[in-house]
Each structure stands twice: as structure tokens, then as C-alpha cells.
Amino acid sequence: MTEQTRDIRATSVADAKDDEGAHVYAGGGDWDAIVDEAASLHEERIVVNMGPQHPSSHGVLRMIIELDGESVTEAKAGVGYLHTGIEKSMEFRTWTQGVTFCTRMDYVAPLFNETAYCLAVENLLGITDQIPERATIIRVLMMELNRVGSHLVALATGGLELGATTVMTIGFRERERILAIFEMITGLRMNHAYVRPGGVAQDLPPGAIDKVRDAIPLLRRGIGELERLLNENPIVRGRMVNVAYLDLTGCMALGVTGPMLRSTGLPHDLRKSDPYCGYENYEFDVPVRDTCDAYGRMRVRMDEMYESLKIVEQAADKLQNTPGPVMVEDKKIAWPAQLAIGSDGMGNSLDHIREIMGTSMESLIHHFKLVTEGFRVPPGQAYVAVESPKGELGVHVVSDGGTRPYRAHFREPSFNNLQAFSAMCEGGQLGDVIVAVASIDPVMGGVDR
Amino acid sequence: MSRDDETPDNLPAAQGATPEPVVIDVRQGMFGASDGGDTSGFGGLVTNVLFPAAAARPYGGYFDEIADQLERALVGGSASYAQAIERVVVDRGEMTVFVAREHILGVARALRDDPALRFEMCLGVSGAHYPQETGRELHAVYHLLSITNGGRRVRLEVTCPDDDRHIPSIVEVYPANDWNERETWDFFGIVFDGHPALTRMFMPDDWQGHPQRKDYPLGGIPVEYKGATVPPPDERRKYS
Numbered sequence: 001m002t003e004q005t006r007d008i009r010a011t012s013v014a015d016a017k018d019d020e021g022a023h024v025y026a027g028g029g030d031w032d033a034i035v036d037e038a039a040s041l042h043e044e045r046i047v048v049n050m051g052p053q054h055p056s057s058h059g060v061l062r063m064i065i066e067l068d069g070e071s072v073t074e075a076k077a078g079v080g081y082l083h084t085g086i087e088k089s090m091e092f093r094t095w096t097q098g099v100t101f102c103t104r105m106d107y108v109a110p111l112f113n114e115t116a117y118c119l120a121v122e123n124l125l126g127i128t129d130q131i132p133e134r135a136t137i138i139r140v141l142m143m144e145l146n147r148v149g150s151h152l153v154a155l156a157t158g159g160l161e162l163g164a165t166t167v168m169t170i171g172f173r174e175r176e177r178i179l180a181i182f183e184m185i186t187g188l189r190m191n192h193a194y195v196r197p198g199g200v201a202q203d204l205p206p207g208a209i210d211k212v213r214d215a216i217p218l219l220r221r222g223i224g225e226l227e228r229l230l231n232e233n234p235i236v237r238g239r240m241v242n243v244a245y246l247d248l249t250g251c252m253a254l255g256v257t258g259p260m261l262r263s264t265g266l267p268h269d270l271r272k273s274d275p276y277c278g279y280e281n282y283e284f285d286v287p288v289r290d291t292c293d294a295y296g297r298m299r300v301r302m303d304e305m306y307e308s309l310k311i312v313e314q315a316a317d318k319l320q321n322t323p324g325p326v327m328v329e330d331k332k333i334a335w336p337a338q339l340a341i342g343s344d345g346m347g348n349s350l351d352h353i354r355e356i357m358g359t360s361m362e363s364l365i366h367h368f369k370l371v372t373e374g375f376r377v378p379p380g381q382a383y384v385a386v387e388s389p390k391g392e393l394g395v396h397v398v399s400d401g402g403t404r405p406y407r408a409h410f411r412e413p414s415f416n417n418l419q420a421f422s423a424m425c426e427g428g429q430l431g432d433v434i435v436a437v438a439s440i441d442p443v444m445g446g447v448d449r
Numbered sequence: 450m451s452r453d454d455e456t457p458d459n460l461p462a463a464q465g466a467t468p469e470p471v472v473i474d475v476r477q478g479m480f481g482a483s484d485g486g487d488t489s490g491f492g493g494l495v496t497n498v499l500f501p502a503a504a505a506r507p508y509g510g511y512f513d514e515i516a517d518q519l520e521r522a523l524v525g526g527s528a529s530y531a532q533a534i535e536r537v538v539v540d541r542g543e544m545t546v547f548v549a550r551e552h553i554l555g556v557a558r559a560l561r562d563d564p565a566l567r568f569e570m571c572l573g574v575s576g577a578h579y580p581q582e583t584g585r586e587l588h589a590v591y592h593l594l595s596i597t598n599g600g601r602r603v604r605l606e607v608t609c610p611d612d613d614r615h616i617p618s619i620v621e622v623y624p625a626n627d628w629n630e631r632e633t634w635d636f637f638g639i640v641f642d643g644h645p646a647l648t649r650m651f652m653p654d655d656w657q658g659h660p661q662r663k664d665y666p667l668g669g670i671p672v673e674y675k676g677a678t679v680p681p682p683d684e685r686r687k688y689s
Contacts, residue, residue: 080651088661092669092682123541252569255625266596273600373688379473379498380540383592383604385572394592396575400474400498403688407661409575411592416573419628448651 045073050433052081058157058437059444063421067430075425075433077418082448090408094374095121096335098405100193102395105410106446107190108153111146112388113446114195115139117408119276120384120395121197124377127328134319135199135326136277141212141315142185142194143277143386144308148219149178150389151301155226158298158438162239167229174222177215184208187346198328201346202339209316216309223305230298240295244424244436247292254423255416258391259300260440265290270387277386282311294439304389333375336367374403390414390441410449414442470499474581503536511601512537512544515566519546519556522563528552545604550616553607554643557619560593560603568593568603571623574630576637578662586611587639591619591626609639618644636661 046067052060062078086105090098102117103110122128156171179189185208186194186201194201230236246256248264261268269286271279287303289296327334340349356364377399385394391413398407417440424436478492507513516537520530533552538545548556560568572592580586585608595601609616618641620626630641631650638659641647649656658665669681 080649080653083651085660088667089682092667126541253624255570255572255623257570268596270600273596274602379500381545381590382541382543383602392572392594394572396590396592398577401476401496407575407577409577411573411575415628415632416625419625 048430052078058161058442059447061418061437061442061444061447063433063437065425065430065433070429070431072425072428072430072433075422077421079415079418079444079447082444084449086449087408087410090405092404094403095197095377095405096374098408099196100191102408102410103191103193104445105412105449106388106390106393106414106443108443109146109150109389109446110190110192111139111142111195112386112393113410114193115143115277116384116386116388116393116395116410117397118195118197119386120382120397121377123382123384124380124397124399125197125333125375126378127198127330127333130328130330132199132325132328133278134203134322134324135328137315137318137322138200138204138326139195140277140279140282141312141319142182144311144315145178145181145212147308147389148223148305148312149175151305152178152223154301154389154438154441155230155298158435158441159230161434161438162236164236167226170222170226170229174219174226177218177222181208181211181215184211187341196327196335198330198333198335199326201335202341203326204319205341209319212312212316216313219309220306223302227302231302236298237295239431239435240293240298240439241291242293242295243428243432244294244439245292246420246424250420250423254420256391256420258387258389258413258417259297259304260417260420261391262287262300263289263296264292270385270392274385276384282314284308284311294435297439331366332370336363336370376401376403385411388413390443390446391417410446412446412449414440414444414446415449418442418447470502472497473500473579474498501538501540504539508537508539508544510542511598512539515544515601515603518563518565519559522559522566523555526559527555543602543604545606547606547608550607550609553605554617554619554622556605557591557622560605561622565598566595567597568595568601569597570594571619571625574626574633576633576639576661578637578664580611580663582608584610587614587637589616589633589639614638615640615642617642618647620644635659638662 048065048067050063050065052062060081062081064076064078065072066074084104086101090101093101098121099114099117102113105113119128122131152171152175156168156175159167159171182192183189185204186192246260246264248261248266250256251261251264251266257268265288267286267288270276271284272286284307287300287307289299338349338352339346356367379399379401381396381398383394383396385392387393392411393413394411396407396409396411397405400406421436421440424440425433428436474497476496476498478494508516519534523530523533528549533549533556535547535549538547546556557571560566570593572594575590575592577588577590578586579588587609589607589609591605591607593603593605607616616639618626618630620630620641621643627645628650630644631647633639634641634644634647635649635652636659648654652660667681667683669683671681672679
């Protein structure tokens with residue numbers, strides 16, 4: 001610290017004391033170097049804090065952007081505003097209760113969080129082969145519907161952030177059809193906790209398949225409407241083509257997966273490269289673009305929605321020919337209650353309550369043991385990944401042989417993909433920052449967990 | 450059963466050089482209750498928590514190939530395979546390679562650069578805290594993916610003692626690990642030496658402590674409902 005700055009600080013401390021008591025100053029850095037560097041730079045150098053509360057920051061994302069005129073010279077992302085300690089909380093609940101927590105991470109794609117977590121727990125339990133086929137098909141059906149819903153939100157909010165309100169209204173209108181299906185099947189529009197270790201919470205209610213079948217043509221028409229509105233729209237093309245460029249090398253280095261990776265021309269999709277949940281039995285393509293820009297990502301998402309609807313149709317066909325249980329047979333693991341959807345969401349069915357409270361003491365004991373204590377998982381660790389709408393969603397779970405996860409860690413694609421924010425924005429225009437973030441499609445609930 | 454039955458003479462003969470499972474904890478009792486008289490007798494139960502033992506060749510699947518190629522790729526590097534690799538565990542169809550912490554960077558570089566290995570994607574690092582494992586309390590677990598070789602996966606595990614929480618950063622090999630290492634520093638207090646800017650990822654910069662360590666309390670609060678109080682989750686009975 002030079003003589004002069006010390007003087008300034010001394011005076012200000014003295015003044016402050018006179019005014020309103022002692023003040024604390026941040027110090028310790030070599031400020032001279034920073035001040036000199038700032039002074040030597042262009043005089044129009046401005047640091048702008050966008051967010052964490054900003055209509056186009058895509059959730060509580062803080063963007064620290066250094067500007068030279070309209071050009072971005074440095075861009076940093078600040079995250080953590082939505083950190084809720086989901087992973088820590090899961091260590092204090094049973095393995096089954098963990099679903100209730102992880103479904104809240106990426107709240108736009110909750111069924112992927114649930115399925116990935118359950119696949120990991122099932123791998124630890126060694127019961128992957130025992131999961132009933134019907135439960136697996138229901139999982140696929142729900143995940144693919146959810147993928148369409150998630151991509152619709154990506155396009156809708158992305159459009160809104162560019163100022164295109166109609167894109168938003170169409171996107172959310174179409175997603176509503178999917179949420180209505182989810183509400184009918186799981187009782188809730190989000191935070192379902194529907195997929196459970198061992199299967200799913202409940203079989204499809206009567207009429208669910210018909211509702212899915214009715215929705216598919218409407219969804220196709222709605223997505224077509226979005227395509228006609230966006231694909232060749234000169235404003236959209238002007239804002240998105242060659243903007244937020246990130247090529248294959250960049251994606252590899254930064255661990256970027258999902259539509260962003262596929263917009264560089266690499267057809268990497270875990271459903272094809274490492275199939276889980278029987279994806280090898282479905283016919284679908286992996287859409288790619290080779291433009292590496294925001295426009296390519298938008299088109300990849302559009303195309304993926306059609307592919308997902310193809311899978312949903314196939315899953316619906318399979319479900320009609322696949323009766324059977326939706327929960328693993330092992331009574332030491334299977335959730336004992338038979339659930340039903342009531343006016344307030346999903347809960348124990350009245351039949352089950354009648355059985356445990358009125359007729360069978362053994363059923364009551366069994367229910368009580370499994371629900372309060374939970375099942376034990378043999379010690380060890382597992383990593384299972386699924387292709388979520390944002391990319392590779394990986395779950396690393398460790399068990400110490402107890403009834404609770406010893407450690408659960410989620411490799412969230414939103415979190416990893418957001419690292420590319422700086423690489424995509426620096427050197428571009430301020431207006432393109434919004435496009436870049438929208439094309440990453442981060443969901444902050446997943447980023448921060 | 451008398452105590453004599455547990456003498457080593459009475460145990461079945463050891464199977465050649467089969468490695469022993471790793472004891473990571475010893476658990477007493479059954480229902481988590483430590484107060485009051487033990488009328489059930491379960492309080493005297495002593496169980497070892499056993500993690501899978503080191504695997505013996507052949508590992509099966511493509512795991513042998515990975516081990517062979519890694520051994521070859523490390524020749525001429527800073528450390529040989531025997532020096533760098535502590536043990537290999539194959540469990541539930543997944544391969545975990547325990548790497549000595551001073552050699553993690555070299556092993557990561559070999560795994561990325563060798564054409565036969567080519568793990569071009571690092572899917573982040575996840576921390577884990579085992580307070581009972583004296584001298585190796587903190588684990589950093591890396592998940593690697595090779596798209597080139599058809600989606601092969603391997604897991605690297607590095608340990609460090611709690612009183613010397615340093616692990617070399619692999620950001621220079623896998624830039625994707627930048628935020629992940631910051632996350633693991635934030636939550637577990639592992640210092641990744643050589644990381645370009647190791648600051649907290651999620652918690653505020655002036656936060657004290659590292660929340661996902663086992664010695665950091667959950668901080669639950671009791672909830673009152675219709676006159677009764679529900680204790681916070683960390684104070685409820687646990688069954689392990």
C-alpha cells in the first residue's frame with residue numbers, strides 16, 4: 001500500500017468513526033496493481049452485474065460481464081443462489097425418500113432425476129434385472145414426455161428472453177398437455193416422486209394411455225407451429241445464427257453434453273451408446289446439426305421432440321401388450337403401500353389402509369418397518385448416467401450398508417454446461433449473452449442443487 | 450457359541466491370495482439407540498462395514514484392456530503403473546482405479562491422450578468423506594467416459610488425509626473439472642493444488658466450514674405440529 005492510499009483509508013476510518021461508529025473495510029490485496037490496470041484500460045470499460053434477479057437471466061443466475069462499449073471482454077457466471085443442500089439432506093432420509101429430494105433439482109425434468117437416482121440405487125441393490133418390464137416402459141414413456149416438456153420450456157423461455165412472447169405462449173400451451181398427463185398419472189404436475197427404487201409408485205390409471213394417444217397429434221401440431229414460427233424467421237436467424245459458437249473441441253474440453261454437443265455434429269446420446277431402460281428396443285434417431293451455434297441447438301431440440309414422441313407412441317403400444325406388476329417382487333424392497341390418487345394428490349389407497357388397520361397385523365408391521373426404517377443397501381458405490389434433456393445426468397451413490405444413502409452426488413448437465421458460458425460470450429456482443437444462456441438452457445435448481 | 454470359535458484356527462482356510470474386503474467402519478447395535486437399557490440384546494451386535502475388495506485378474510469385460518493399456522501408457526512417464534495405481538476394484542459392473550494422489554495428473558493425462566484409452570470426457574469429481582478411515586478420510590472420485598471407444602467408463606478414486614487435504618488439480622488435463630473441483634473444495638474442503646481459481650462454488654465466499662463433510666451438522670430445526678414437536682431429521686432415530 002502506498003503512503004497516499006494509506007492516508008485516504010486512515011481519514012475515511014476516522015470520519016466514519018465520527019459519523020456512525022466503527023466500519024470494517026476489505027483489505028489485504030495489492031490494490032495498486034488492480035487500480036493501475038483499470039486506469040490503463042479503455043475508459044469505457046464497464047462491469048455489469050446481470051442477475052441474479054433479471055428477467056432474462058434464466059433463473060437466479062448472476063452474470064458478471066465486463067464491457068468495452070457493446071463488446072463483452074470478460075464474462076463470468078456466479079451460481080449458488082438456489083443451493084438447497086439436496087445432496088446433504090438425502091443423507092438423512094431413507095433411500096426411497098431420496099426420490100422426493102432429487103426430483104426437485106432440475107424441476108423442468110423431474111422424471112429424469114428420479115429415474116437416474118433409482119437406476120443407481122437398483123444397481124447398488126443388484127436388482128436391475130428384476131425390475132418389471134411394465135415399470136421400465138412406464139419410465140421410458142414418462143421420461144420421453146418429460147423431454148418434450150423440457151425442450152418446450154427451453155424454446156419458450158428462450159423466445160421470451162429474446163422478446164418473442166408468442167413463442168412463450170405456444171410453448172407453455174403445449175407443455176400444459178404434458179403436465180395434464182403427468183397430473184393424471186402421478187397426481188402432480190411437478191415434483192412427482194413417481195419413480196421409486198424397484199419400479200414406479202403406481203400403475204397407470206384407466207384412460208391414461210388414451211390420454212397420451214390423444215395428446216400426441218396435438219403436440220405434433222403445436223411443435224409444427226413453433227417450427228413454422230421460428231425456423232426461417234429472419235429475426236430468429238439474425239439473433240441466433242453463428243451466435244454463441246462452441247465447437248466440438250470446446251464441448252469435449254468443457255464436458256458439455258446433450259443438445260449442445262449434438263449441435264456440433266457428434267451424435268452422442270447415451271440412449272444409443274449405452275442403452276438403459278431398454279432403449280435399444282425403441283426405434284428413434286439422434287438428431288444432429290453441425291452449425292455449433294444457438295440456432296443449431298434450437299433445431300436439435302425441435303427435432304428431438306419429434307423423436308421423443310415416436311418413442312412415446314412405441315411405449316404406449318408396448319404397455320398395452322405388457323400387463324404385470326410395476327414394482328419389484330422382492331417384498332424386502334418393494335414399497336408396501338398400494339397408492340391411489342385422491343383429491344389432494346397421491347396417497348395410500350383406502351383398500352390398503354383397510355388391510356393394515358383392520359385385517360392384517362402382519363401387513364401393518366411390514367408396512368411400518370419398510371416405511372419408517374427402509375431397506376438396507378449393500379455397501380459399495382455406483383455411477384449411473386441417463387440422457388436428460390440437457391445432457392448426461394449422472395448419479396454417484398455410495399452406500400455403507402445402511403438404510404440411508406451415505407453419499408449421493410449428482411453430475412448435473414446444467415451445471416457442467418454452464419461452464420461454457422464464458423467461452424461462448426467473450427468477444428461477442430452484450431445482446432448475444434442472453435442468446436447464449438438461453439441456448440445452454442440451464443435450470444438453476446439443477447445447477448445449484 | 451463360545452469365544453474360542455472365533456480364533457483364527459477355526460476360520461475357513463484363506464483362498465490363495467484373495468484380497469480382503471476393506472473395512473471402512475465398525476457398527477455397533479441395531480437400532481441406533483445408545484441410551485437406556487438394552488433389553489433386546491441387539492445392542493451387542495458388532496458388524497463390519499465392508500467395501501468391495503481389490504479385484505484379481507481377469508477383471509472381465511473391457512476392464513482388463515483398460516488396465517493393460519494404462520500400464521503400457523504409463524511407461525516412461527513420471528510413475529510406473531505399480532507406483533501410480535494403489536488397487537483396482539471391479540464391483541457391480543464398474544471399474545474403480547485407486548490412484549496415488551501425487552500421480553493423478555499423470556494418470557489422467559495418459560487416460561486422455563493414449564489413443565487406445567482416449568477418455569476424452571471427464572464427468573466431474575465427486576467428494577466423499579469417510580471419517581473412520583484414518584489417513585484417507587477424504588476421497589475424490591472422478592468419472593471418465595470414452596466416446597471414441599464406444600462409451601467405456603472408468604472411475605478414478607484419490608484419497609487424502611484430513612490433516613493434509615491436498616490433491617493435485619487435473620483442470621489442465623480436463624478443463625471440464627474447473628467448476629467441479631470448486632464444488633468439491635466448497636463442500637469437502639479438499640484443496641486442489643494447481644487449480645486456476647479455487648474459490649467457493651455454491652456457498653457464500655465468507656462461509657465457515659465445508660457443509661457436506663460428515664462432521665458438519667445438518668442444522669435441522671424441530672417442527673411443531675398440533676402441539677407435538679417433530680425433531681429435525683438429524684436427531685431422529687436411525688436404523689444403522
